[in-house]
Amino acid sequence: MIQQVDNPVLEVHDLTVSYDKKPVLWGIDLTIPKGSLVGIIGPNGAGKSTLIKSIMGLIPLGSGYTELFGASLDQVRNKVSYVPQRGSVDWDFPASVRDVVLMGRYGKLGLFRRPKKADHEAAMTALGQVSMELYVNRQISQLSGGQQQRVFLARALAQQADIYFLDEPFAGVDAATEEAIITLLRKMSEEGKTVIVVHHDLQSVETYFNWVIMLNTRLVASGPTSEVFNQRLLQETYGGKLTLLSEVGNLLKKGQFPNRETAP
């Protein structure tokens, strides 16, 4: 069940993404309404992170396009925020919490310009929202997993965007942090911001999200949680890959075929 909406904040159109010619996302078409709190769920290797990375322009697309606020990413960058997986950076990097949160201001600052007083204030406000003000001078190597995730979230908040993409923000964090993060995300969504989260824990899907995207290489469902989060669609999402589809994917890889005749 894939529900499309009018005037979406996010549109993914005929998106195919391949690693080494083998499609990891196959013909994804979806639209998300403004202000949703969206959970992307699916088994390991379903392409959840790949989906948000391709929306953020971090990996080349095999086919299709994505639009945010009806425009291309480059036209609306300042309204878009991305929180990578916590494990994707080296937390032993010589930087303080302040340094990392200030990075959230770099997009608006642009090249060459240094953060000013207003940027420092925005960073502090963002840290306050995740209850980490007291850690502002702390070295990031000394933070716990939950605190690291809060710092990443504060960096995103400092961007003051309208749509947020978070890659597994609840992975490996303590219960208090999980609670704090979801409360914050709910508040953001109530303020009309759209929040899209790669999520792993099926238990909490119904309480956390009002919109669910179910992925397993292909799009199984996208719609309001109450309508799509059911036994039948979960079965389809987690019941294994489509064997025939995987075999065709393997053939593409083996023969190094392009997945569109017109593709470069």
Add this chain to the structure above:
Amino acid sequence: MNELFTFLSFEDPNTRYVVTGTVLLAISSAIVGSFTFLKKKALVGDAVAHAVLPGVCLAFILSGNKNPVYLVVGAFITGWLSLVIIDQIVAHSRIKEDTAIGLILSVFFGLGIMLMTTIQRSGNAAQSGLDSFLFGKAAALVGTDVIVFSTISILLLIVVFLFFKELTLIAFDEDFAKSIGFPVRRLELVLTTLTVMAVVIGIQAVGVVLMAAMLITPAAAARFWTDRLKVMLLLAALFGAVAGISGAFVSYTAPAMPTGPWIVMIISVIAMVSFFFAPSKGILYKMVRQRRIQKTIRDENILKLFYQLGEAEGDYLRPRSKQELVERRELAKGQLNAGLSRLKRHGFLKFHNGQWQLTPEGKNKGQRTIKLHRLWELYLTQYLRIAPDHVHDDAETIEHIITPELESKLEKLLEYPDVDPHMSKIPYQS
């Protein structure tokens, strides 16, 4: 010694040139190298360093002289080319980056050595000294060289200063940098160009073979002393400068001596000292901390022992001989003696007539250790469902690290229990 004074007094204008040149290029390569170090691309510097050699030789063959401007241009071209080829190999084949670096480094260096041998055989009168590019010769820096190299060094520092925010971000979180629309590929190109330039100006003083050390070692050494990026850059620059001056001095007093190996030896000594003696990250500090922990554990175990003996008899403060202690629990003699006198110094034990006795403070401390041991055993059996006969060893360690805050949490959680899983009484302070 006199030589050192003459050297340091800078009376000789030539010395001034050499020192200024070496220090500037050491500082700029240390700063540029810090960013390649943080990006975990240390080997790239090594590849570039080796790959500039054919460029230097080709420039010499084509121009017929050693004009530094030509040599810099030649070195820059092949150094840069090597990085482009490495990138292309990684992007378009199954070969991984480390292998690609190894391949390109050796091919370019081999080509360089071939060209150099050809030049040396050609009998061109101007070629003498070209081999100093292999291992470096700071004293060969004269007049125009110094002006050209120093200008480039200062330029490099200015570029790093301008791009400080951007270079830091792409080293820490490249995906985020892309997501906010930073031109990451072009910024990487800037860093690559900076690295190549740092190598190009460094080779005259340090030589292509060892140039990588000037890029990476100062940063690696500085990282041990600080967690702040700006401090790290300053320290790396300082370490590089010290090594540079020392190298220049050696080159000045013993002109036959190649400078590169000396500079590298000195910067490596600095790195070793950092590795062993830096506070909090150094090996020595870690060892001292481990020993302190061991001592605390032993002392608490001795007090615990007194308490256990007293518990069995109902008399905690009775004086006891060492023999009595050892019979209950085996303790190495030296460690026991050291522990006893340390505990006496701290007022936990008294000693008279050859016998040891708990003070009230000592009794409290021994009692707290016992209490924590038994509480922890109970916690493990209740909350982790571990069998009572498996909890003792764990509690032997944990009893020493539980803080007063955790202690009161544990007490509340277990609701101030009376006995542990082995029915031993849990002693509370009255």
